[in-house]
Amino acid sequence: MAWLGLYNYWIVVFLMMAGLYIVIARENLIKKLVGLNVFQASVFILYITVGKVDGGTAPIIAEGIEVYSNPLPHVLILTAIVVGVATTALGLALVVRINEAYGTIEDDELEERERET
Amino acid sequence: MAATVFMIVRLRSLFAVVMLSGIYSLLAAVMFVVLDAVDVAFTEAAVGAGISTVLMLGALALVKSEEKTPERTAILPLLAALVAGAALVYGTLDMPHYGDPNAPAQKHVAPTYLMESVPKTTVPNVVTSVLASYRGYDTLGETVVILTAGVGVLLLLGGRRRRRKPGKEGE
Incomplete structure (x- = not known):
């Protein structure tokens, strides 16, 4: 059952590649941003998985508990989540502006209109 | 979670996609609780599932909410994703196992x-x-x-x- 220890990573890889595929293949800009979020969340899960220790609890020091999970990935990911939302907000603002300027948020239609002008 | 992501890839209605991405975030938060990261879990639930979804819905109110169907399915991106995924899976073979207390990170x-x-x-x-x-x-x-x-x-x-x-x- 040696492969079971890697199962979590494989889930992460699947989610990550699904996010990557959405970002590359889909023309809709909002869909691309959702794909970016999916990708991001999968990276978060990867980090938190690395921090998990067997039999450990949440890293809040209390009496009678000896094993804690690694707090450092948690700190990194807390920061990353907040920064991720900031980038999402900025991206959505750009999408709204693009929609106003061109009247579409599909990537290929954008290119066509760009060529026309 | 995998099912949610699959539906995100398939669905064309952007409202459904945005709601599903909220569900995806919430599932990720549940996973963080299981993995002992309670602080991360409630940040993800509040910020990832809450604020992100609200922002997306706000943007959707300003743009068209239906994605158009592409003329052809994209083979090259799928191929790129599969190759990158295979490389990553190969990389995980050297990773320390889940919950290993002797992993370098610990x-x-x-x-x-x-x-x-x-x-x-x-x-x-x-x-x-x-x-x-x-x-x-x-x-x-x-x-x-x-x-x-x-x-x-x-x-x-x-x-x-x-x-x-x-x-x-x-x-």
């Missing part, structure tokens, strides 16, 4: 923080003490990033109203 500075957090900062929650005390400057940098993003959004969307008004007067 041996480096983490024990120091766990041992010294209470004597040095008197904060029992190690995540808080590292975030606000040991790495306080990084958190300051994080807030600067949020400020920059906020300013950027305001510039992008705030300038719009002013620019549109003179345009209307010109017409």
Whole structure:
């Protein structure tokens, strides 16, 4: 059952590649941003998985508990989540502006209109 | 979670996609609780599932909410994703197993923080003490990033109203 220890990573890889595929293949800009979020969340899960220790609890020091999970990935990911939302907000603002300027948020239609002008 | 992501890839209605991405975030938060990261879990539930979804819905109210169907299915991106995925799976074969207490990540500075957090900062929650005390400057940098993003959004969307008004007067 040696492969079971890697199962979590494989889930992460699947989610990550699904996010990557959405970002590359889909023309809709909002869909691309959702794909970016999916990708991001999968990276978060990867980090938190690395921090998990067997039999450990949440890293809040209390009496009678000896094993804690690694707090450092948690700190990194807390920061990353907040920064991720900031980038999402900025991206959505750009999408709204693009929609106003061109009247579409599909990537290929954008290119066509760009060529026309 | 995998099913949710699959539906996100397939669905064309952007409202459904945005709601599914909220569900995806919430599932990720549940996973974080299982993996002992309670702080991360409630941040993800509040910020990832809450604020992100609200922002997306706000943007959807301003743009078309239906994605058009592509003329052909994209083979090249699928291929790229599969190749990258295979490479990553090959990479995981060398990773330490799930929950391994002897993994390099558990041996480096983490024990120091766990041992010294209470004597040095008197904060029992190690995540808080590292975030606000040991790495306080990084958190300051994080807030600067949020400020920059906020300013950027305001510039992008705030300038719009002013620019549109003179345009209307010109017409």
